[in-house]
Amino acid sequence: MEHIQSGQEPTPFSDKPWLLRYPTDVPAEIDADAFSSLLDMFEQGVNDFSDQPAYHNFGKSLTYRELDALSRDFAAYLQQSLKLPPGERIALMMPNLLQYPVCLFGALRAGLVIVNVNPLYTARELRHQLSDAKVDTIVIVENFAHTLAEVLKDTPINNVILTRMGDHLGMIKGALLNFVVKHVKKLVPDYHLPSHIRYSTVLKQGSGLRYDRPQLNGDSLAFLQYTGGTTGRSKGAMLSHRNMLANVEQCLGMYSPVLHIGQEKVVTALPLYHVFALTVNGLLFFRIGAQNLLITNPRDIPSFVKELKGYDFSCITGVNTLFNALVNNEDFQKHDFSSLKLTIGGGMSVQRVVAERWQSITGSRLLEGYGLTECSPLVSVCPYDMDGYNGSIGLPVCSTDIRLVDDDGQVITLTHTPGELEVKGPQVMSGYWGADEADSASPDNPFHDGWLRTGDIATIDEQGFLTIVDRKKDMILVSGFNVFPNEIEEVAMQHPSVLEAAAVGVPHAEHGEVVKLVVVIKRGTQLDKKELKAHCRQYLTAYKVPKVIEFRDELPKTNVGKILRRELRDEVS
Template identity: 40%
Template sequence: MEVEKPWLSQYPPEIPAHLDLQQATVQDYLKQTAEKYPDKVGIHFMGKELTYKQVYNYAKKLAAYLQDLGIEKGDRVAIMLPNTPQSIISYYAILMAGGIVVQTNPLYMERELEYQMKDSGAKAIITLDILFPRVSKVIANTDLENVIVTAIKDYLPFPKNLVYPFIQKKQYGIIVNVKHEGQNHLFTEIMKQPAGKIKEYDYDFEEDLALLQYTGGTTGFPKGVMLTHKNLIANAAMSNAWLYKCKEGEETVLGILPFFHVYGMTAVLILSVMQGSKMVLLPKFDPETTLKTIQKQKPTLFPGAPTIYIGLLNHPDLKKYDLSSIDSCISGSAPLPVEVQEKFEQITGGKLVEGYGLTESSPVTHANFLWDKKRVKGSIGVPWPDTDSVVLSMENGEPLPPGEVGEIAVKGPQVMKGYWNRPEETEQTLKDGWLLTGDLGYMDEEGYFYIVDRKKDMIIAGGFNIYPREIEEVLYEHPAVQEVVAAGIPDPYRGETVKVYIVLKEGAQATEEELNEYCRKHLAAYKVPRLFEFRKELPKTAVGKILRRALVDEEKAKNQEDKQKRA
């Protein structure tokens, strides 16, 4: 399918339309950076710092140990860690050993963990001490043969490393003691041993997998997205080209986005290593800790998600902190409200733009320009270098002209190889190399793309198509609203009706009547929400994406209960 590429005329001269990729594996870049910048700080973690040379040497030690445990090329090894030095060391060690990384959310409970371990066939897992009891309960039902256990305190500076266990006990109510014996291995013990010899493998840059990244599972069971070395390197190289004003070896990146989410992994972990940047890691998002960290560590790059920026903007002491070091931010994982973008730029003096992508595309495919070129508010921007995009008709699958809404499809070197052990679902999602995103949108005459909604989230009320994002954008402009999500819930008369779930800003007040009137001024009558529900918080994924589907399922369960009571 040949497509027009009007977006290329929008590119500034600094961004090439095509990138020549180095035929190197993901782990090769750590070696290159450690040789080029051996004494440069690669990781800052709560006061502890590691140079790139140290990170590389630790990764080599762990890689040799994994091979001694029997890990061979193509074996899957899971990482169930928050953003810590150990998560970075483990990531590169698994790849050096010839393994395929399986990123696992530390918040997973036994059922979710068991499913992922079974589906991936992981042979080993690297996890935190406080998560060890959870892992232990699923081992018997999986292929897991070895568990490597670490603790937050293992990479904390003195005296934090002594104090932290007491904080942990107070917070989680447990202290877990694991012995370095049998199938259980301690990270600290591994690091004390002399580095063993690593068996080298030949790699096919285009075909060999580096990662199994599981999709969120908001619709059915999570699927393992197969991402190759080429997929990940291509997307990091595209990101680097987009950030053309950033200087190699000189940037400081704020690592809040979890590495077990593909956006955090590519935009923070892989890109930082590729460019010799300093990563300032935070194991979880806490607005006050984040503000203090920004003031002290002065990050220049801050990849994030809308809920992170919203959380900072609504902190009562925001004005006390100096955020002026922040130069560039690309927001992903969910739509970025225009009001949030404008306010964040005003406070930091930096640039915040919306990007777009999917787990299946490593993940970024589109973004707005950060500097020197037109940025279109409300748009996800234009396709990245080497990336094609088209809007397809929902009726016949043919390309649509500018301005018409259809399903967005993308093609490029960052697009996945397919779903792990799911050939039928791969066939449904990948058509002749084109990834069908499931997102509805349109392209304007200049090549800027706009998302109107998820195909599955579109609300059909009384025969009208209603896009939740449009309603959310209107309500985000109301001064009392901090977070909002719109969803279609069953309605006996209209088929579906619009309900909004709202979190108000701290200290702010708004009534249903007031918000209803506000919506009527800005939306066509059929789009105005019929139901309003105020909540203290909304359900979210680990990366901060609001789970609309969880709210819809909640409503369906309530309706079912009501029917049973009436019966």
């Protein structure tokens, strides 16, 4: 497999060549212990920027001072009424609403461990995550309560806190939005949760309760962020306060020369339950006192663009599909981009045509980054002084070591030579929740001699720019979300007519990849694609549902009977 461009020869590369390519005002190292915990960062932020707007959503704003008071009340209720001790798990299951930062920082202030949950999960997916993480309490938007009601008895959940879309919008506007959402748009399916607490009640009662600041340090667990993992099974990456703080400081180190404290306005269209938005939008921009416009439904592009009107944003993050949708919207093209100075793309590969069109319309370079949940997530980003798109995933961020290894685990010392990317740094997780990683030879162990194995095949050039040349071995990347074939195949195999199934990713212009399912039907049975797709839709979130289904008489296999997904992928690559 040849990845060297014409005219290029592999040459030895020096130790950390990327440091020489850093802009002169970007540090080689950051202080991962600048704050002892996320609580320290939070307390400094609400003190320094108290009267400035922190979050905007549906025309309502919260200042840093108001966020301080509301999150305190939320934390006090968790501590005093629910008696939740530090280290207990709490799940947040909601889109981007003002409730999210209140609950996020409130739970952290109570010393709890946050388990972010995709609100679009099916009952099967939700049951697994809540049970695996041993979640005690969940905060959920009413729109998705029916899913929770279906699995509640099968989970360790003791407390359900229920909120509605308009709960922070005031009596009149909030009541109107809640009425429209439930009775006009019919977005709240019927549910039965006999024992739950209203979010508004939590805040009201919490305001009269004592808050006790917990004793936390950098090693204290902050998040169980669920991912497909680098080895293919769904699991919770254990991200400590220090992991998250380090990644915030690393991102700040790379981009602080263009960011001004207390002056930035960021657009958060990616869901905050996704680790990219969580760290960059949710924590980094809080760290510098930015205003944050929360977009609840970024798929509704016309409404999204309308919300941007009058908001002279200076920063925006997103994935390739979002940027592509925006540049193809005529109203967005007419927006005033004179304030925009930082655009960061992550989650999936940014396509050249999208990056170049974005730059021509907005005047802002679309800087691609790379990361994974296990790294909190940022590993590399394109430097702010780049002229434009170069097809790379950028340079390793400050205080990050990377190396490439061959199939035998030997370190590669030549440029432009592909190898598996391995990472070491203060942002790297301690391990997976509940996993036994004592056996270093186990395929489930994500570490190799103390380095995190990413499973991605990359090259490095003389300046230190990294380029991904092959996806993780089996992972499918749909619009920035990890999809592992094991889960898709397991669901497909539950259909009584399916004998064998293999899932692979196939290229897609809008989503990067979509899921293709290749199926062998049991002899004497009948099955059509529509029926199988409907079956999958019952158990899988929409982006995981196979978009392409193919029936075959047999699947390619090794001599010992293992299905060769690579052969299926190569047929369409």
